[in-house]
Structures are given as C-alpha cells and as structure tokens.
Amino acid sequence: MSEAASQSKAGDGVIVSSRVFTEPREAVFAAFSDPARLAQWWGPKDFTNEFHQFDFRPGGTWRFTMRGPDGTPYAMDHQFTEIVRPERIVVRHFQPGHDFTLPITLAVQGAGTAVTWAMRFHDPAEGERLRAFLETATAENLERLAAHLALTTQKHD
Numbered sequence: 822m823s824e825a826a827s828q829s830k831a832g833d834g835v836i837v838s839s840r841v842f843t844e845p846r847e848a849v850f851a852a853f854s855d856p857a858r859l860a861q862w863w864g865p866k867d868f869t870n871e872f873h874q875f876d877f878r879p880g881g882t883w884r885f886t887m888r889g890p891d892g893t894p895y896a897m898d899h900q901f902t903e904i905v906r907p908e909r910i911v912v913r914h915f916q917p918g919h920d921f922t923l924p925i926t927l928a929v930q931g932a933g934t935a936v937t938w939a940m941r942f943h944d945p946a947e948g949e950r951l952r953a954f955l956e957t958a959t960a961e962n963l964e965r966l967a968a969h970l971a972l973t974t975q976k977h978d
Contacts (some may be wrong), residue, residue, distance in 0.1 A: 834945025836952055838959040839937040844970045846927050849934045850907035853925070860885070862969040865958040879903055883912070917946060936963065945973055 842849055852858050856875040863870050865888035874884040883899040902922070903911035912923045921942045928935045938959055942948030948955075 834942040834948030835949060836940040836942075836955050838956065838963065838965070839935060840963040841930055841933055841935045842970055843933045844974060845932065846907045846929050846934045847967075848970065848974070849927050849936060850910075853910055855904075858969065858973070862962075862965040863887075864962060864965070866890075866961040866965065869881060871962070877901060877904065879942060901945070918944075919951070920944065921948065931971065936966075938963070 852862065854877050856872050856877070859875075860870040860872050864887050868963050869888045871888070872883075872885040876880050876882050879901055881901045883897075883901060885897050887897055888896045889895065892895050898915045900913045900915070901910065902913050903909060903924075908927050910925045910927075914921050914927070920922070920973060921940045926935075926937045926939075928937070938949065940955060940959075942951075
C-alpha cells in the first residue's frame with residue numbers, strides 16, 4: 822500500500838489527494854457505502870463519528886456529528902449527488918464558509934484500488950485558506966481507511 826499523495830495545485834481551490842490500497846475496488850467501495858463501517862474510519866486521526874442520517878443514494882442525505890480529540894463536536898451536513906457502484910461517489914458538503922463538492926473515484930489498479938479524493942471548493946479562496954489543514958486531514962483519513970481495510974481483510978482471511 823502506498824502513502825497518500827497530494828496532487829493539489831495552489832490557487833485553484835481544489836485539493837486532490839490519492840492513495841493506492843491493496844484491496845479490490847468492491848471491498849473499498851463497501852467501506853464507504855456501509856454506514857457502520859464508514860463511521861469507524863471517517864475523518865482525521867483521533868476523530869469519532871455519530872451518524873444521524875445516512876441515505877446512500879443520489880440525492881440522499883448524510884448528517885453526522887464528528888467529534889474532535891478534545892471533544893469538540895462538528896455538525897456535518899452532506900448530500901450524495903452521484904453514486905456509480907463501485908467506481909465513484911460524489912458528496913456535497915454544506916457548511917457556511919466551508920462549502921465544497923467531493924468526488925471520490927475508485928479505480929482498479931492491478932489487484933488493488935486507487936482512491937482519488939478531490940475537494941472542489943465553491944469559493945476557491947476558502948479552499949486555499951484551508952489547504953494545509955485539509956491536505957493533512959485527508960492523508961489521515963485515508964490512513965484510517967487503510968487500517969480499517971486491513972482489519973476487515975484479516976477478519977475474512
């Protein structure tokens with residue numbers, strides 16, 4: 822498994838990260854589409870999640886509270902705008918001043934899966950303001966996904 826790599830270009834308000842996982846695409850997609858599994862790994866290191874609504878379909882709502890390591894709650898309001906099983910999930914993130922669309926692509930790469938995560942901010946200046954934080958947070962999020970996949974693969978071996 823390779824480390825997460827940032828492919829972002831400063832100034833465009835788009836923050837792109839990717840990582841290659843050894844697991845097949847269907848297994849990676851399942852970690853995104855199952856709310857019980859997604860709640861275990863979503864978010865930066867040491868964050869936890871409480872899902873309130875998870876309607877995994879185009880137009881479906883995803884609302885949850887992400888809690889930071891210090892206990893601070895962050896209310897999240899998302900909508901799934903596109904789902905193409907098992908290759909693409911597009912999430913719209915609605916927060917004032919933190920408004921972006923997140924296409925997540927899952928591409929077959931050998932026996933594994935390349936996940937590309939592209940946060941497209943509706944206000945490019947906001948994306949640039951948050952770039953350093955989000956590049957680190959996304960790398961941590963993809964690391965948590967890797968750990969989750971490794972655990973689930975071990976359970977099935």
